[in-house]
Amino acid sequence: MKAFADLYRALDASTASLAKQAALQAYLREAPPEDAAWAVYFLAGGKPRQLVPTKLLREQARLAAGLPQWLFDECYEAVGDLAETVSLLLPAPTETTELPLSVWMTSHLLPLRGQPPETLVPALRRQWTWLAANQRLAYFKLITGAFRVGVSRLQVTQALAAVSGVDARQIAQRLMGYTHIGARPVAADFLALVAPEEPQAEGQTRGGQPYPFFLAHAFNQPVAQFDALLGPPVDWLAEWKWDGIRAQLVKRAGGVWLWSRGEELISDRFPELQTMGEGLPDGTVLDGEVLIWRDGQVQPFAELQRRIGRKQLGPKLLRELPAVLCAYDLLEEAGVDLRMLPQHERRVRLERLLAGHAHPALIASPLVTGDSWVALAALREEARARGVEGLMLKRLDAHYGVGRTKDVGVWWKWKIDPLSVDAVLLYAQRGHGRRASLYxxxxxxxxxxxxHDPARQLVPFAKAYSGLTDEEIRAVDAIVRKTTVESFGPVRSLQPxxxxxxxxExxxxxxxxxxxxxVRFPRMLRWRTDxxxxxxxxxxxxxxxLPGAADGR
Incomplete structure (x- = not known):
């Protein structure tokens, strides 16, 4: 654990990409494979299910520190992060024991999940006596599920590529599915990530693993500049930008897997898509959007959330909220990787595949056509009424890249302007990490x-934490402190x-x-000091x- 804790501190202390990259590479070169396997899992975004109930963790940490409730709460409010608060308050260890990260995870931390309090409490107390003070923060970040350290998945990919000599695109491919919530990485998994590249025969099975998703760049330039920036519309394929769950459906060796962009296996949440996939040829990988589709029309994302949030999917819910895969790309056909084919050819193959395997849960994302950018802009204005976010623009000669890249082609997302209202700041809470001292x-x-109603009141409706500059955040923080009416826990109620x-969105x-x-994806657009x-x-x-409000629905 010591080496991993040292890495965490090094990454947390630096904002320089080169310094972070050097720290990552140094760790990956020296760490035993079984420890590196877990380190890559966490650094690349893996999060196991909650190991210990937060309420129990807080209470046991308070008792171990010998603090009254009010003083523990004051410390937490001052620090702003539970893991850091507990790591600072615990008494000095009495029997420091050095254990590898992999042993901590497999023998001590993961077994905590689901245990009753009478088992958890002595186990936690025993672990805390083993931990060196400089290892506590990393430990509590892991145990609380709050492990964030300012390292992107791309930086982890680059570090793995540097230490292995394997192309970063191949590393990105191997990482797909690595951070699945149920994953338990072992030494062999890490060694497979950094193994020398070997030619893969066409049609060779890759199990249920998806491909790295190709991501779009935002494009919000004036329409008058489109011809100069993009060329004519005839060079582009335009589609609606759907508001659903980005997913890849994989059919190989008789099995079907549905993966979200976040590398979560969601097949069991959408049994109708699993059934649909069973009718596709082996060696097929589709890229598209999971949507709720009723009466020939996409339904709001809130309807999709109803499906996601249910533990049990009864017949009634499946009838009321039927899901489809709206496919817009074909990445693999007959076991052959098609990603290096041009966009227009992949589209032709996709339409041919779907025509030969019709199913109500599988539709093609319709193309949007216009003889000029002005004409497409006019169609884009219909987006909100259609329940979509705008248009996607995909260059006809674009290959299917890895992540948000432009090296093999480009996709642009041309979204409509967000909905907006002017709202009053009513409550504030401290941030986390480097913002822990600011509201x-x-x-x-x-x-x-x-x-004109003297009895009207302010009603909370949204939380937001992004959109302000550092200077504006400091200014708002000062106002929060001056206008606080009362505090309850980490939250302050403010004078409006x-x-x-x-x-x-x-x-x-x-x-x-x-x-x-x-509301979905709320953020601050500007501070209305006027x-x-x-x-x-x-x-x-x-x-x-609200959708349908204009026509009285």
Whole structure:
């Protein structure tokens, strides 16, 4: 654990990419394969299920530190991060024991999950006596599921490529599925990541592993500049940008796997797609979007969330919320990797495959055509009414790349402007990591009545923490401290003095929220220092943005 804890501190202490890369490579060259296997899992984004209930962890840490509740709470509020708070408060270890990361994970941490309190408490107390002080932070980050250290998956991929001599694109391919929530990496898994490249025969099976997803870049230039920047529309394939779950459906050796972009295996959540995949030829990999599709039309993302959130999928729910895979690319056919074929040829093959294997749960993403960028821009204005986010633009000669790259072609996402309202800052909470000393996580509210109603009140409807500059964050932090009405735990209730324009991608009704409204991907677009609180928007404004509100539905 010592080497991994040292790596965590080195990565956390630096903002320089070169320094992070040097630390990663040094660790990967020296670590035993069984430890490196777990380190790569966590650094690349792997998160095992929660090991210990947070309430129990906090209470046992408080008791071990010998602190009253109020003092522990004050410490937590000052630090802003539970793992760091506990690592600082625990008494000195009494029998420091050095154990490898892999032994910690397999023999001590993973076995904690699901244990009753009478088993957990002595196990935790015993582990805490073993931990050297400089290893505690990494330990508690792992045990709380809050392991974030400012390293991207791309940086991990580059480090693995550097120490192995294997092309980074091949490393990215091998990493697919590595961080699945149920994964338990061992030495052989790490050695397979860094093994010398060997030619792979066409049609050679790769199990149920998906390909690295090709990601699009945002494109928001004025339409008047499109011809100069992109050339004519005839060089591009345009499709709707769907608001669903990006997924690859893999059919190999009689098996079917459905993978989300986050490398979560979601086959069991969508049994109708599993059944559909069984009818496809072996050696087929489709890239597309999982959507709820009813009456020939895509349904709001909130409907898809109802499917995701259910543990049991009964016949009634499957009838009410039928899922489809809206396919827009064919990555493998008859076991042959097609990613280096041009976009237009992959599209032709996709349409041919779907024509020969018709199924109600499999549809082709329709092409959007226009003889000019102005014409396509006009169609793009219909996006919200169609339940989509805008247009995707894919160069006809583009290959299917790895991640967000432009080296083999390009995809652009030409999204419509977000929905927005002016909302009042009502609550604030400290951030995490380097923002732990600043109030950066905000809750916003709108009025529940018109301006002439003296009884109207502010009703919370969204939380947001992105969109402000560092300078603006510091300024808001000072205002939070000056306008605090009361504190409860890490949250401060504020006098309503500040208005912000909030942007969001979607909006739906929600019985779980006091406002009756849920918004998707809220973020701060600008600080409305020019606008008084009394002129902030109302629930009526939000309700008017709901799908179907314009036609009275």
């Amino acid at each position: 950066t996580d905000y809750t916003f509210a709108v009025w529940n009545g018109p301006a 003095t500040q208005v912000f324009e909030l942007g969001f 979607g909006i739906s009704r929600s019985s779980r929220h006091k406002s009756g409204i849920a 606008k008084p609180v009394a002129e902030a928007d109302s629930l009526e404004t939000l309700q008017a943005l």
